[in-house]
Amino acid sequence: MFIVSIIVAEKLQKSFGKLIAVDGVSFTVEEGEVFGFLGPNGAGKTTAMKMIQCVSPKNAGRLLVFDMEVDTHPREIKKLLGVVPQENNLDPDFTVYENLLAYSRYFDMSRQDAERIIDELLEFVQLEEKKEKMTESLSGGMKRRLVLARALINRPQLLILDEPTVGLDPQARHLMWDKLKSLKLQGVTIVLTTHYLEEAAYLCDRLVVMDHGRILVEGKPDELIRKYIGTDIVEAENEPIVIACLEKNNAMYEVIGDMIQIYTSDPQKTTDYLLKECTLRKITARSATLEDVFLKLTGRKLRE
Amino acid sequence: MSYFQIPRLSYRVTKVWLRNKDVFMKTLKLNFLPPFLEPLLYLFALGFGLGMFVETIEGVSYARFIAPALVSVTIMYASFFECTYGSYVRMYYQKTFDAIIATPLSIEDVIAGELLWGATRSCINACIMLPVIAAFGLIELPHSLLIIPFSLLGGLVFASIAMCFTAIIPNINSLSYPTTLFITPMFLFSGTFFPLSVLPEPIQYFAFALLPLTHVVNIVRALTFADLNQFLIFDFLWLFIASLIFFVLSINLMKRRLIV
Numbered sequence: 186m187f188i189v190s191i192i193v194a195e196k197l198q199k200s201f202g203k204l205i206a207v208d209g210v211s212f213t214v215e216e217g218e219v220f221g222f223l224g225p226n227g228a229g230k231t232t233a234m235k236m237i238q239c240v241s242p243k244n245a246g247r248l249l250v251f252d253m254e255v256d257t258h259p260r261e262i263k264k265l266l267g268v269v270p271q272e273n274n275l276d277p278d279f280t281v282y283e284n285l286l287a288y289s290r291y292f293d294m295s296r297q298d299a300e301r302i303i304d305e306l307l308e309f310v311q312l313e314e315k316k317e318k319m320t321e322s323l324s325g326g327m328k329r330r331l332v333l334a335r336a337l338i339n340r341p342q343l344l345i346l347d348e349p350t351v352g353l354d355p356q357a358r359h360l361m362w363d364k365l366k367s368l369k370l371q372g373v374t375i376v377l378t379t380h381y382l383e384e385a386a387y388l389c390d391r392l393v394v395m396d397h398g399r400i401l402v403e404g405k406p407d408e409l410i411r412k413y414i415g416t417d418i419v420e421a422e423n424e425p426i427v428i429a430c431l432e433k434n435n436a437m438y439e440v441i442g443d444m445i446q447i448y449t450s451d452p453q454k455t456t457d458y459l460l461k462e463c464t465l466r467k468i469t470a471r472s473a474t475l476e477d478v479f480l481k482l483t484g485r486k487l488r489e
Numbered sequence: 490m491s492y493f494q495i496p497r498l499s500y501r502v503t504k505v506w507l508r509n510k511d512v513f514m515k516t517l518k519l520n521f522l523p524p525f526l527e528p529l530l531y532l533f534a535l536g537f538g539l540g541m542f543v544e545t546i547e548g549v550s551y552a553r554f555i556a557p558a559l560v561s562v563t564i565m566y567a568s569f570f571e572c573t574y575g576s577y578v579r580m581y582y583q584k585t586f587d588a589i590i591a592t593p594l595s596i597e598d599v600i601a602g603e604l605l606w607g608a609t610r611s612c613i614n615a616c617i618m619l620p621v622i623a624a625f626g627l628i629e630l631p632h633s634l635l636i637i638p639f640s641l642l643g644g645l646v647f648a649s650i651a652m653c654f655t656a657i658i659p660n661i662n663s664l665s666y667p668t669t670l671f672i673t674p675m676f677l678f679s680g681t682f683f684p685l686s687v688l689p690e691p692i693q694y695f696a697f698a699l700l701p702l703t704h705v706v707n708i709v710r711a712l713t714f715a716d717l718n719q720f721l722i723f724d725f726l727w728l729f730i731a732s733l734i735f736f737v738l739s740i741n742l743m744k745r746r747l748i749v
């Protein structure tokens with residue numbers, strides 16, 4: 186059977202006045218996968234999400250969701266989507282339960298169906314006890330879980346999560362991860378953005394790193410690490426003698442303040458020659474992470 | 490984008506109306522009191538206080554003269570404030586519109602639902618106020634019952650004009666401008682508390698041409714006096730056309746504000 190990609194973006198572009206927020210990006214998201222968007226503040230992740238959600242029109246390029254054009258079939262697409270926006274926008278005039286009920290109506294669900302699904306969802310996000318509470322009285326983590334429940338009310342085939350775990354404590358974050366994993370097992374396709382690299386590494390089958398509206402790299406987390414860093418990182422103190430030694434050995438390294446990071450796939454060999462050839466006070470070796478890839482690609486400078 | 494593009498609405502408009510109705514019903518008792526008390530205050534202060542110095546006005550007691558004005562003003566206030574402060578809070582602070590347009594509803598549906606709800610608020614307030622005034626014997630029945638369906642049209646005009654302001658103001662404090670420069674003059678100079686005919690002619694023309702409340706007062710007063718005339722057709726047409734124009738304009742202005 187011919188398999189259609191869930192999302193196909195070709196040279197997608199979006200500007201706000203002079204600022205090009207998304208600058209000709211192309212990517213595809215396949216059915217059932219978890220696809221991540223990483224990138225510094227202002228990279229254009231949220232802008233890309235909003236175009237997929239059909240709430241922000243694109244300026245150029247092509248964007249198909251479920252094989253439908255976002256410009257011409259917004260209602261049909263939105264029917265199949267669940268959205269967790271970057272900023273919570275729960276309805277403060279309603280209780281937890283009423284929030285979900287009001288949302289179910291927007292999807293034309295019958296009251297009976299809605300009541301059944303809401304009970305399931307409240308259990309799924311562990312908020313049964315808060316059912317009658319107004320949303321203002323919820324903690325940040327509970328609000329986030331409620332937004333997730335709301336996104337699931339129409340049993341979406343595609344979930345768009347813009348920083349789903351922002352501001353959550355480790356317990357709440359792990360709970361959210363569990364929920365997302367179980368949704369993936371149920372066959373839901375997930376697109377998410379995050380600033381937590383270990384989250385991306387844990388959840389994403391594939392991801393892209395964006396910066397200044399462009400996609401810098403795309404791939405599987407472990408492949409990206411191997412390709413851009415190697416398997417490991419050796420850290421040593423920043424001293425001229427170490428640099429000389431690294432230069433001699435053609436090592437791939439980067440100076441970060443008073444520390445040097447050496448990218449390697451053979452940490453044993455690297456530490457050996459460093460210890461042998463120059464007297465080192467401190468040296469550590471660790472596995473490379475997605476964070477190292479991210480910093481290497483996007484630099485360490487703070488974004489405005 | 491054109492300011493007068495015909496919005497593509499769906500039956501989903503009603504979902505937004507239902508959302509606002511549900512919130513309203515949650516605080517029903519609070520919402521009930523103001524339109525109930527307001528005519529009492531005005532009637533005592535103006536009708537019975539000021540009215541002591543006014544023998545008759547256009548052949549009726551002063552209280553009878555201002556009773557339809559009070560209903561007209563409540564029709565104006567209810568939808569105008571619902572679609573300025575109310576809608577602005579939902580749009581900007583509560584992000585309610587953002588949440589709704591992530592579902593199959595479009596922004597056109599959302600704004601149209603808000604406008605219909607604004608008109609409904611006018612109707613609700615008129616329904617609460619009419620019995621109070623009727624209890625004082627100030628209006629003719631059954632003619633005055635026609636005010637109830639009419640309040641939906643009147644309300645829609647003010648709701649749509651209000652939504653235009655909501656779409657263009659930079660922040661919520663700026664809403665005091667349309668209130669002071671548009672609503673208050675209308676409150677005073679639309680034939681509400683004294684006949685338009687005592688004003689200089691140019692101002693009369695101005696009130697007829699540009700102040701929607703003038704036409705609302707004309708129609709409501711004709712109904713409470715049970716004294717209909719053929720000029721009311723003109724008032725009705727004015728309101729009908731204004732409601733169409735501002736309905737479409739406000740939706741397009743809102744689209745321009747929210748869809749970036």
Ligand SMILES: Nc1ncnc2c1ncn2[C@@H]1O[C@H](COP(=O)(O)OP(=O)(O)OP(=O)(O)O)[C@@H](O)[C@H]1O
Nearest residue numbers: 201204206224225226227228229230231232233749
């Ligand atoms: N409505 C808007 N009007 C004008 N500029 C905007 C608007 N929305 C976003 N931008 C700009 O577009 C760029 C991309 O913003 P976007 O929100 O997509 O970034 P992001 O990757 O989601 O960042 P963050 O990680 O901080 O959420 C930024 O420079 C931002 O200032």
Ligand SMILES: [Mg+2]
Nearest residue numbers: 230231232271
């Ligand atoms: Mg963002």
